[in-house]
Amino acid sequence: MQRIINDPDNVVDDAIKGYLRASPSLFAATDHPRVLKYPSSASDKVGIVTGGGSGHEPAFLGYIGEGMCDAVAIGEIFSSPTADAFLEAFRSAPHEQGVACLYGNYAGDNMNVKMAKQMAEMEDIEVKTVIARDDVASAPAAERDKRRGVAGEVMMWKIGGAAAARGDSLDEVIRLAQKAVDACSSIGVGLSSCTIPANGKPNFSIEPGHMELGIGHHGEPGIEVAPLTSAEAIATAMCDPVLADQDFAGSEVAVLISGLGATPVMELNILYAHIAERLEAADIRVHRTDIGNYFTSLEMMGATLTLMKLDDELKPLLDAPARSLAITQC
Amino acid sequence: MQRIINDPDNVVDDAIKGYLRASPSLFAATDHPRVLKYPSSASDKVGIVTGGGSGHEPAFLGYIGEGMCDAVAIGEIFSSPTADAFLEAFRSAPHEQGVACLYGNYAGDNMNVKMAKQMAEMEDIEVKTVIARDDVASAPAAERDKRRGVAGEVMMWKIGGAAAARGDSLDEVIRLAQKAVDACSSIGVGLSSCTIPANGKPNFSIEPGHMELGIGHHGEPGIEVAPLTSAEAIATAMCDPVLADQDFAGSEVAVLISGLGATPVMELNILYAHIAERLEAADIRVHRTDIGNYFTSLEMMGATLTLMKLDDELKPLLDAPARSLAITQC
Incomplete structure (x- = not known):
């Protein structure tokens, strides 16, 4: 295995240290070690959150920034972030106008986002989701619900991020992000x-x-x-x-x-x-x-x-x- | 060899077709099939030209654009562009104020840039060069002339490109690009x-x-x-x-x-x-x-x-x- 790593079990935490060091204008730490946020998000806009397994770089961290995502929950390589991480991402993103959680259709992510959403509701943070299902190879069009999310997620983040940046409401951001991934x-x-x-x-x-x-x-x-x-x-x-x-x-x-x-x-x-x-x-x-x-x-x-x-x-x-x-x- | 290619001998020409199709706002064809230029270069600025072997993507084509390079001569994989290609790049770049050819220290590139420069002089195009020699592993500091150019070239293009974009003279662009790569x-x-x-x-x-x-x-x-x-x-x-x-x-x-x-x-x-x-x-x-x-x-x-x-x-x-x-x- 020809890799530039330290302990193979710590690659995610070790990489996060590098991201924080390299791009302080794009990444800030939060109360959860596996959540990074954009430090300059406006507080009065809809928050855009995503998350997923590591190993897909530049996804997901590479889509944090201006006009894009506000906070990202970071999983182990090819594994979902925890529900706790998604919850902290909801808290770390602007959430007064609600949070749009835009992520891909994988069992672990679905389960953990659902739990995090319930926990967020108890903190009066409204979270709505769009689940990317753009991979035509993973199921026929008639069973779109079974499809995986792949690179169409990038389009979903871009559209949702831009809608939130211009001040769209949570419902409108969700509608547009859903429209983006459906397209x-x-x-x-x-x-x-x-x-x-x-x-x-x-x-x-x-x-x-x-x-x-x-x-x-x-x-x-x-x-x-x-x-x-x-x-x-x-x-x-x-x-x-x-x-x-x-x-x-x-x-x-x-x-x-x-x-x-x-x-x-x-x-x-x-x-x-x-x-x-x-x-x-x-x-x-x-x-x-x-x-x-x-x-x-x-x-x-x-x-x-x-x-x-x-x-x-x-x-x-x-x-x-x-x-x-x-x-x-x- | 797990590659997405057609004829292995045609990869460079086939890739150029894709670049032209994908980014018409960044790339325009020229009279030479192995030269692309930025279609929106101001004609009254110093031209920035580079070139080198293919296989180093995003170098070199990825550095064509606004505030960057105006024309690029494209070689075969890991091989220098021809003198003809460099000459056409000089012609295709803005050249009324002269051309700064900013490239890396490799024997083939040195030879072909030198020939192209002589041919350009016969067409009254003034070309001055900066040769990147930033690879400390390739020779000791005392023999800097023997060093290869590597990723420091990116800095050279950025600095030279920005100097040209703000209207600096050829001598000033050359001075700054040289300073960049020396740094x-x-x-x-x-x-x-x-x-x-x-x-x-x-x-x-x-x-x-x-x-x-x-x-x-x-x-x-x-x-x-x-x-x-x-x-x-x-x-x-x-x-x-x-x-x-x-x-x-x-x-x-x-x-x-x-x-x-x-x-x-x-x-x-x-x-x-x-x-x-x-x-x-x-x-x-x-x-x-x-x-x-x-x-x-x-x-x-x-x-x-x-x-x-x-x-x-x-x-x-x-x-x-x-x-x-x-x-x-x-």
Whole structure:
């Protein structure tokens, strides 16, 4: 295991020390060691909270900041934060106008957010949630409730964060964040596994010369293990289920291509050239494209494609200013 | 070789197609297929040009943009761009006030920039150069001319780009970019190798359980191959030669920690926590820290540390606004 770590059981706490040291204008400690908050949040806006397992950097901490999230609950690698951590995140975020907890559909997160929400209610903190379910490979459209949240979460945070920043009410922030994630269809392709430091061994395997279409962010099984093919054919394999998921034809979209960690950004651009051709052929106009490492899985090789259907309500929120480690736009 | 590519011999051209498709506000094609330019450069400022081999994403294309570079010459993976490409980059950048070519100290780049500069002179385009030599592991301070350029190049582009953007003359841009890179001391540590697509095999090897201190961006041999140790000990091994290179004590610095490609950003933060402690103990004040993938080597595991000594002249240029794929600040 070729890693720059100390004790494999302490990687999360050790990394938090680095984040706090490196970016004091973005991160402040709270009463819980596994919760960081944005130190400059306005107190009179709706609070935006998220959280999830570590190992997905820049998610989730990289989305704390101006026009983005106010507090993040931090879990162990690929594990949900505790209910206590979510509760402290609700307390640490602005909460006079209520808190929007925007997170991904995983059993542990669902359970702990639910408990934290109940505890927060006893403290008169109103919390409403949006649960991202954008991974088309994890369940058919008719069973959207079973879908996992993947890189569409980034869009949800951006839209919800921008709505809160401009002073929208809790109900309105929730409506828009829900609309954002409903407008997203995502799929991943994995080319190699990754190793959780505390385990020391890959937590699943992809044979060399193969790829797994529809793989989850923690190595959850995808739709199909197939021989590794060309970027052009991979683009087709990713676009087919995404384009079949919603009626994108004739509309304007935002495209997010995220690497899973170890895939060079050059390759994401090779992939995108083919995706762009496919979108053009399908009469889909691309409003903006973001390519990079936005939601990773440690050192997994592979990529995710997220397509978000835009309208006049979502577009200005997506393009609104933000300052965070992962997204800064003026 | 687990890669998202088409023909391994065409990865650079295929990636350029993606960059052009994804970011039309940052990239425009030129008369040379291996040169991209910023489409919104003011014509009356000094042009900033760089270039180098591919495989270092986001370098070099990620540093094209507002307040950064105006044109980039693009080489094959880990190979210099041609003289023709550098010449076209000089032509494509604003050049009425002259062109500052800011690049790294590699034999191929030196040769091709020199030829391109001579050809540009015949077209009445004045080109002056700054050659980054910030890698302390590649030669002792007394032989700085032999040092390679590594992530200090990012600082050079930022400072030179900001100086040009505010209207500084060519001589002044060159002076400041030179000052920037002279103020930088960098070192890398490699934990694994990488594979050039056209070769299909790792181009060097690091045995599991080992690390190479002082490794170059193309796998050039470092100072020492040692057993892989803790993040804390790695931080010490990196800080020792960097802090010995310049008199940093009592001064203010900027810190840049770049991953080499496949190392999770979490680990860069673990590393930084120890580096920050060490800097504090050495009475060095950190003005800003940037941690992420700024200058990579395909999917190599490892990191680089760059320390830049600041003064009242460099600080505002470093903090000046910029918009590019790799650095955006408002």
